[in-house]
Amino acid sequence: MKWENALQDYRRYLRIERGLSANTIVNYTFDVEKLVRYLEEHEIIISPCEIKDEDIQQFIYHIAKQVNARTRSRIISGLRNFFSYLVFEDYRKTNPLDLVESPRLGRKLPDTLSVEEIDALIAAIDLSTPEGERNRAIIETLYGCGLRVSELTDLRLSDLFFEEGFIMVTGKGEKQRFVPIADETQKYINLYRQHIRSHMDIQKGFEDTLFLNRRGKKLTRAMIFTIIKRLAGNSGLNKKVSPHTLRHSFATHLLENGADLRAIQQMLGHASITTTEIYVHMDRSHLKSIMEQFHPRR
Template sequence: MNWKQAVKDFGIYMQLERGLSLNTIKAYKRDLNKLIYWLEENKIEESPSIVNQDTLRSYIYALAKSVQPRSQARSISSLKAFFEFLILERYREDQPMELIETPKIGRKLPDTLSTKEIDALINSIDRSTLEGERNRVILETLYACGLRVSELITLKISDLFFDEGFLKVTGKGDKQRFVPIGSYTMKIINTYKNEVRVHIPVKSDHTDTLFLNRRGAGLTRAMIFHIIKQQAIKAGIEKTISPHTFRHSFATHLLENGADLRSIQMMLGHESITTTEIYMHVDRVHLAKVINEHHPRA
């Protein structure tokens, strides 16, 4: 078995058997291709079925010199998953990554925006154009529903269950969940759909896509990043922000206003409550206030 075929088969397995998203699979493949490039560069001719622990350890040491611990940890995780696949398919019997330790990276606290900063961002949008109206609704939806950027750009008109007050969201691994949506956000989405989107010549394969570009196709992740970056500059916000910043802000503001972690977990689509618990560390002032106001011994 050669590396190219092994990586291809691994990708198919991760999609069909594990149900992972295409973006996640691409990340796995990128990590594996880095190893392949390193092997070729160092003229090491070891196939996936015979590459040994010493070779992989040398690669990880080389990787550590050029990437941050978080990226190094992700690469190790990708390699472990790849070799587990080879064992499962009986291409090899051992796990060569077994004794290679993952670097300790700790938890990075998410950046957030205040409600004033979010208002400033949205108010900085030029609403005199169709694109401006669309961009305003995009930012409002990101913040109101805590969506991932991939969930936003794949949102469909048929996913709008406004009579019930929910959006149907397709998250990581094509897992679906219903996210509650407020009356204000429903109103502006309807306005965009009925007064803005109708003026765009829609491509045949995007008739159900909610947010469209000027050519009638779906928006890309890169376009959403660009929109947010440009509006941050206009609003005079110096923080480095991304679509995920709105998701972090959504969760943080819910927590600050008394929402419980379990509800936030369900709305964010986190598989584990430990992922949601990171928001407990964001606003220490708020947590201290909760203790002082509600604990009987405060």
């Protein structure tokens, strides 16, 4: 079996049987493609069915000089999943990653912004341009609804249920959920729709897409990252800010103001409450005040 064929089968499995999105599939296969490039560069001719743990170990030693422990751990995990699939399909008897240890990692808490820093980010938007109105609506939606960047770019006009106070979001694995949307966020989306989007020359196939670029097509994930990075620079924020920073800030601020963790899980679209629990570790002083306020033996 050739690597190209194995990867093609793996992508099909992830799409059809696991129901993963195109972006997630790219992430799952990225590290396997890195291994394939390493084998080609070093003229190592071996199939995915025959590669041994010592070959994998040599690859890990090679990349250890180039990447940090967290990235190395992710690569090992990606390869382990791929070879587990080959074992599952009876292409191999064993997984060559079984004896490869991942580096020990401390738990990395997500970066967040304060409410004042988010206000500063929004204040840095140039509202004299059409893109400014759009960008304000984008920032307000990311922070106001806690969306992933792909969920924002995929948002459609037909997903907006403003009368009911919700938007329908398509998350990982094409799973859909309803997320509450505040009146303030609705206001900025409507301003963008009425004053900017309604005057655009929208390309065929993007008539229902909410946020568009200058050419009337769907915004890319990379463009959202660029918009936020520029705003962070213009606002003087001394932090690395990304769309996910706004999602983390959304969850953290809800928790700090007394929101239920299970409700936050549902709004974020986390499959497991364990993923959401990371926000519990973010503000221990807040948790201490909750204990002092509500526990019967305070």
